[in-house]
Amino acid sequence: MADAQPQRVQDRLAFLLALVPYLLDNDGVSVGQAAAHFDVPEQRIREAVELIAVSGVPGDSRQYQHGDLFDIDWDRFETDDEIAITHQVAIDDSPRFSAREAAALIAGLQYLSALPENADRATIATLTAKLTRASATAPAAVGVEGEADDRLGLVRDAIAHGRVLRFDYLNGRGEREERSVEPLRVESVDESWYLRGWDRARKALRTFRLDRMADVVIDEGAQPQRPDGIELPERIFQPSKRDLTVVIELAEAALPMLADYLGDRPVLEPAKRRGWVRTRLRIAHLHGLKRLVTQRSGLVQVIEPEEARRTVAEWAAAGAAQYR
Amino acid sequence: MAVPVSNEERLFSLVLALLATETGLTKADVLSSVQGYRQRYRPGGNNASLERQFERDKEDVRDLGVPLESIELPADQGASQFTRYRIPKGAYDLPADVTFTPQEIALLNLAALAWREGSLSGESRRALMKLRSLGIDSDEPLLGYAPRLRARDAAFDPLSGAIERHHVVGFGYLKPGDTQTRKRRLAPLALVQFGGRWHVYGTDQRTGEPRTFLLSRIVGQVEETATAFPAPDGDPAAEALESLRRETARNLAAVTVQPGTDAAARLGRRAEAHDEGRLTLHYTDLQVIADELASFGPEVLVHEPPALVDAVRERLDAVAAAHGDDDG
Structure with missing residues (x-):
């Protein structure tokens, strides 16, 4: 969730500038719906709306008179938890991307284009052109050329359909053995691809390099047997007591x-x-x-x-x- | 008056005030009338700290991509009290014809997720926020994929800043194969990831030639100089990738790998296989591939080109000597 990191004041400002046009376009949206759309806690939406509702421009009087401020339907907000802006000032449209924001998305897109079954080159090119036009100044030139791994498609299918994978694995010690794994996520770190999943023989979460896996097949008969509620730690490489x-x-x-x-x-x-x-x-x-x-x-x-x-x-x- | 105004509210009020003005506001206008400044403004008094606050706020706002302009009338050149500030609405608003389909939004969500750590993770979070502002729902996310781009190299941030501002940079560089760094000066044009490694591409200031450097081999701080260079024509990132691609197509190594080893599994994927464990593979930089091939020890024997054979052998000899019994 976006709130995992502490919010810097710039992030909070960007949130306000993003929220106002959304609220104008979605008159009467519920706090819950807005929170789900922005992937933030409901409380953050409420705090932002309360701030927006008392903000505005100095106006001719330079005194922030009533007509110079945003206003909302307070009854509806306090009783029904719904947001309806009744008076609006200064902004109505979404802001442009900064050059670096656009560059981050463009580079991410190029990285994705290396993945099988992902968007084709034409879609990536269209999106890149749109992001460049939506950027305040020319985005810093950032490019990525990735390499796909031909095992990715099969592994991805297994994850999507909850199947079990069987493959030959050459571990870091140079030993080869057959592994039976319930795949949970594919991650890449720079040029290397990793499969993270539940190792059925070891009854534990394990990480496998895709380039060390051979003869990968979906085990048609096998049913998942991992315990419920298994959570993958955020970091791929976990220090171990046996290090x-x-x-x-x-x-x-x-x-x-x-x-x-x-x-x-x-x-x-x-x-x-x-x-x-x-x-x-x-x-x-x-x-x-x-x-x-x-x-x-x-x-x-x-x-x-x-x-x-x-x-x-x-x-x-x-x-x-x-x-x- | 008793309730202090939060930083967030002051910045938001500044953006609203500067968007609402056609002719612009002077610094004195802002400090005396905008919420968050006016409460601390002393008419006719010393407002130095408030003025510094305004300078920082302008930078913070511009950093978000908000086009905060300063207008100086020719007659008032140099007299900063007459400078007027405003945010032209046309340059602030996302162009109306830029729209995204739910499928494109799903793809952009995934693209932003690629930067989960390190440089640009904050930028991609904010970019997502702005995308969501458009109120377009996303298609179903692609399950099970969590691609991750990392730019942990400390040089990434200062270099991307210098690229945007078109400023020449200086840095210490550890050339592959060397143990001493050398000072470089570069007009940086693009950052590209190729073969899993980040490179900076630009014009070497000593030779005037285009050059590519590996970020992981930049040592110490990247210094941005005040020397500006003209914005480049064309698409420097595409040029950089193209030149790396050309270089890689030119360079071909022939090796033999021991069957069943890590080298066979990992190099085999990138190479063309021939009989009896012989592989041919392309590489971008001779010294970089020499490092990698050396790491496989007895699992790899290099045949061609001769310069690569020498480079790998020298590395293995040096490591054996440094770890042998007669060495400290």
Whole structure:
């Protein structure tokens, strides 16, 4: 819901400017209906209406006289919880988008166009043109080119129809096994697609990379068996008690590249090398660590534990040995 | 008078007052007559803090896309007390011919949801609010999809601001393959996501040539300079994507993957497969793909091009050496 984040004063102003034209077009709308339409609590609608009803322009007298203010049918508002504006000043139409608002929607649309069964290119182009025209100034140029995953369509159908999926999965440790999953949501983070669902064998929520799934089929006979009221946490990657902690040193310049792994406020200590820092990293297993470090050659070094160092060294040496 | 006026009410009253005036209001008009200012205005006294409040409010209002104009008559140049402020209604209102179907609204809802975190999440929330203002009901949402665009790169915000204002920026850049940052100056034209990575596209101020930089490799603050450049012609985002596409089509690597491994599963999707685990795949940047291929260790053997073979081997040697027994 839109109210999950604290509202900044600009957001509150934008809400008022958006609400007035809606109320003018929907004379006598109920508070509940307006709240549902804007996806906000009813109380926010009531507070906004109360503010609008006493607002207006200074007017010729510069005294905010009665005729210079909005007015509503107070009886109806207080008795029936319905909103009817009886006098209106200064605004009647919806405001334009700011350049950044339009740019955010345009970029989101381009991202969606990569998904199967979504809008075709022509619809996206029409909408982009409309948003550009509806923007106060030219939107900042933002473009996205996504890549679809051909498994998405099947997974999406399974979610929509409450079916169970069966597939071969190669986990992060390099082990392959058949999984039976009740799919709940497909999410993408940058270029990678993830399936989140109820793992029937483990009786728990699990996240799967789509590019590690093979031979995906809908299990025709299977009925869902997950407990009622399962809720997906907002974040895809959940830290686990079984995570390992590893001490690493890295070039300060590489900090942004590891932001996803270090969390929002990593504790950094100076390292011996100039321009390097020492910190702790939480990882699920050493298989993930060896890939992470080898991908950032010359920028990251594992300090301890010894086993982690050795795993990384062996991985890189085995790779290098192929070229001799 | 005793009840303090909320920030929200002051800003709303400012917008209403400036929309209602044809000829514009001077700063003194606003401070002395508009709700939220007038209560704190001291006629003939010092109103410096109230004036600063007005300056901040103007910025907040403009930031929402409200076209707040300042008009200076030629005769009064430089005398700010004569500057008049107004919001022309025609430039404020959404053009009447811009309408959306319920299906388009459903699509825009989903597009806005893509920015659930990081930069532009506040903007897309507000854009949705304005869309809802039109009172159009949305078609059924598409179930089960939760696409998510992230622009967590700290450079995204300052760069998108500089693009809108056409200002040259300076930043430190860690070129792939280097360990030291170098200072760059760029006239930024577009931000594009390609292959899952954010890039900024613009004109390099040293060479005058178009260049693309990876946001994840910008180190430290992006500094917006006062140097302005003319607004670009055409569609720079499309140009940037096209040039990345061309680059990717040109670059082809040949590798062998070990069957059944992570490398086989993940690279296999993006590559053309040949016999015995041989794959050919396109890449955008040699140093970036070298990083990725190195991460697969013994699961991948690179054959072509020679520069990529060298780059991967050097990375693996360096990691092995840095983690070997004889090293600190």
